[in-house]
Amino acid sequence: MILSGSEIVIECLKEQGVDTVFGYPGGTILNIYDELYKHSHEIRHILTSHEQGAAHAADGYARATGKVGVCMATSGPGATNLVTGIATAYMDSVPLVAFTCNVGVNLLGRDSFQEVDITGITMPITKYSCLVKDVKNLAPTIRRAFRIAKSGRPGPVLVDITKDVTAAKCDYTPVVPEEIPRKIESIRYKDLEEAAALIAKAKRPMIFVGGGAVASGAAEQVRELARRIDAPVADTLMGKGVFPGTDPLYMGMLGMHGTKTANNAAANCDLLIALGCRFSDRDTGNTKAFAHQAKIIHMDIDEAEIDKNVICDCSVVGDLKESLIRLLQKVQPAKHEEWIKRMETYRSEHPLKYDHSVVTGPYVIEELYKLTKGDAIITTDVGQHQMWTAQYYKYKEPRQLLTSGGLGTMGYGLGAAMGAKAAFPDRTVVNIGGDGCFRMNLVEVISAVRNKINVIEIVMNNEVLGMVRQWQHLFYGERYSNTILDDGIDYVKIAEGMGALGLRITKLEDVDEVLKTAINAGRPVVIDCQIGKDDMVFPMAPAGKAIEKAFDQDDIKL
Numbered sequence: 001m002i003l004s005g006s007e008i009v010i011e012c013l014k015e016q017g018v019d020t021v022f023g024y025p026g027g028t029i030l031n032i033y034d035e036l037y038k039h040s041h042e043i044r045h046i047l048t049s050h051e052q053g054a055a056h057a058a059d060g061y062a063r064a065t066g067k068v069g070v071c072m073a074t075s076g077p078g079a080t081n082l083v084t085g086i087a088t089a090y091m092d093s094v095p096l097v098a099f100t101c102n103v104g105v106n107l108l109g110r111d112s113f114q115e116v117d118i119t120g121i122t123m124p125i126t127k128y129s130c131l132v133k134d135v136k137n138l139a140p141t142i143r144r145a146f147r148i149a150k151s152g153r154p155g156p157v158l159v160d161i162t163k164d165v166t167a168a169k170c171d172y173t174p175v176v177p178e179e180i181p182r183k184i185e186s187i188r189y190k191d192l193e194e195a196a197a198l199i200a201k202a203k204r205p206m207i208f209v210g211g212g213a214v215a216s217g218a219a220e221q222v223r224e225l226a227r228r229i230d231a232p233v234a235d236t237l238m239g240k241g242v243f244p245g246t247d248p249l250y251m252g253m254l255g256m257h258g259t260k261t262a263n264n265a266a267a268n269c270d271l272l273i274a275l276g277c278r279f280s281d282r283d284t285g286n287t288k289a290f291a292h293q294a295k296i297i298h299m300d301i302d303e304a305e306i307d308k309n310v311i312c313d314c315s316v317v318g319d320l321k322e323s324l325i326r327l328l329q330k331v332q333p334a335k336h337e338e339w340i341k342r343m344e345t346y347r348s349e350h351p352l353k354y355d356h357s358v359v360t361g362p363y364v365i366e367e368l369y370k371l372t373k374g375d376a377i378i379t380t381d382v383g384q385h386q387m388w389t390a391q392y393y394k395y396k397e398p399r400q401l402l403t404s405g406g407l408g409t410m411g412y413g414l415g416a417a418m419g420a421k422a423a424f425p426d427r428t429v430v431n432i433g434g435d436g437c438f439r440m441n442l443v444e445v446i447s448a449v450r451n452k453i454n455v456i457e458i459v460m461n462n463e464v465l466g467m468v469r470q471w472q473h474l475f476y477g478e479r480y481s482n483t484i485l486d487d488g489i490d491y492v493k494i495a496e497g498m499g500a501l502g503l504r505i506t507k508l509e510d511v512d513e514v515l516k517t518a519i520n521a522g523r524p525v526v527i528d529c530q531i532g533k534d535d536m537v538f539p540m541a542p543a544g545k546a547i548e549k550a551f552d553q554d555d556i557k558l
Contacts, residue, residue: 001173005135005166006031009099010039012142016177018070020044020061020422022054026074027114029101031166046422046451048415049443051078055085056415056441057422059094063402064377064420066217068095068149075102076114079160080121084409087125089156091406092238093215095149096156097142098122104164105133122158129158135168143175151180153302154215182216183301187318187326194314195273195297196330202271202295204339205231208254211238211405212276212300212320214398218242221324222275228328230336232343234262236277237390240401245394246374251343252352255283256541257387260350260550263541265343266291267548274298276320279309280406281543289546299323352391352538353552359508359531361388361460367511368430368458369393371519376428377420379403381413381437384466387537389432411440417455418448428519430456435485436465442494448524449499456518457500457526459491462533470536495526505529 003011009032013021021043025033036045048054051073058069069089073082079100089096103112119129128148132138138161145157199205207226213219219242226233226249233243234254243250252259254266266272272294277283284290287310298305298312299320306315316323354362365388368376374394379402380386386403395401402420404412417431438459448455460466465483472480492502501521503514505528518525538552 001171002169003172004031004169005138005161006035008135008138008172009142009161009166010035010043011172011174012139013043013070015143015175016068016146018043018068020046021070021072022046022048022057022061022419023072024048024051024054024074024078026078028075028103028163029072029078029166031163032072032099032101044422046418046447046453048447051081052085052411053415053418053441053444053447055082055096055098056088056412057419058096058098059085059089060379060402060416060419061423062089062094062096062419063416064399065423066399068097068146069419070097070099072099074114075100075118076116079116079118083121083125085415086122086156086158088404088407088409088412090125092211092404093154094156095154097145097149098156098158100158100160101166102131102160102162105162108162119158119160125156126158127155129160131160131162132165133162135165135170138165139172143177146177147180152183182319182322184318184322186303187316187323191314191316192323192327192330195299195316195327198271198295198297198314199229199273199331200334203336204269205229205271205273205336206265206269206294207231207233208266208272208274208277209233209235209239209242210275210277211236213239213242214276216276216301216320218276218321218324219398221321221328224328225273225324225331228331229334230340231273232265232340234258234265236280236283236405237403238405239277240390241395241398244396248344249340251347253390255547256285256543256550257391257537257539258547258550259347259352259391260539260552261343261347263539263547263550264346267293267546269294272296274312275324276300278305281309284310285541285545285547359505359511359529360535361385361531362392363508364458364505364511364529365389365392365432368515371512371515372428376400376430377402377424379413379417379420379429379431381431381433382408382410383434383437384470384535384537385432385434385460410437413437414441414444414448414455414457417457418444418451418453421453421455428456430458432458432460434466435459435461435463435491438491445495445498445500445524445526454521454523457524459526459528460531461491461528462531462535464533466535467537469533473534473536474540475542491526491528500524500526503527
């Protein structure tokens, strides 16, 4: 059949099973938006208030569902406004396809109105980016984009289309997408045998879980391995929920703001089994001191991650779920009672703790966990509230915590929450942010109201840039340069002005009532949660130091 480029875009989206798109229209992409209008009964378009919000929403949709997220923007500033969201997805290996439209072919390279080389700009932060200048190449390019985004180690892809291509016509033949096989060809028998032998010899094994375990759907295998070899488990920020936060073998998050127990386990284990993680500096601290008593097994889909940050003794490269299925066939049950008891004793002696006499981030998050019974999807922005959310909400399953780990993007959470809620309208979705982060993306409250996406935004309002202030307090002689936000802003009034329900928490007695009201509101809610400006995240290991040197408030008092 003969179709226009815009019609081909829509048909290809339908081929790929896309039911939701996030975006913002403009001149060069109008032909595609005209087709979206005609197909609104098949593909829901969610209009955000800013293109960055669209990218974050598509990212949140992808993380919550495991499917490819889709966003759209026009040329020039529309396209460049997607860049932060694309980079966020790239750093955290999130499958995303971003569509932009550019000026016509005859206007390229002439500094035309709203012309920008978006494929060049995004090349370092995408798995693939291309400019389509011939309508005959459009359908194959879109199909390739989706295949690349979700194959191997997932990630974002950008497809830029000139405006004349969206109007041009050519023959289109529907294609049923081929199932993408898991990467198994690189899984070597020899590597599995070596890993199984190291596990059999270990007296103090530890499992370290990263975001790759989420991407591969390997939670069942990770849990089976931990229980079979009786090993304590720690995770990264991106690996939350792969191993249940309530399990006795769970030691907490590892790294700069990890638990003392998890960090101590890494320092004292004789075997570290790293599953789908990239050994970020925030996880390892000083790499020369990291797990210095241990042999290290590193299992990951991306060979480039092997020996990149931490040198390992054994590696298994390939899809993590498939690798673990094969490894479990070779691993015999074991007990390490003395090692587990040692970690349990250490955990009881070094619990996470905070001041229970006033409203704090940890208290609110623990109460939210109780009221939602641990079933909510939680998104965050970046900072102290992000670390508290990782520490104090106990995640049951993967894809419950959606957060910017690699790029650390302030302003990520509300867009991501909208994406998750669009995917799962019957689930409670809460974004936990700071007042500094909320200022960056608060216009998306308007989007949530307009689109009837009933997310809850909790603003941890301490009137400062909390994490930066914490560093200034601890390492910069209390010189609070440009981190004070005491502008007298009333976030409740702002929320109400945008059509949302505004609530406020100022004392302990408010917390349960306000959270219950928000959960049952049936509309977008913004909660102004007022906490102390000098509240800090503990434990904390100074950057570049060994993570077992992490200190907390008691250590400072000493």
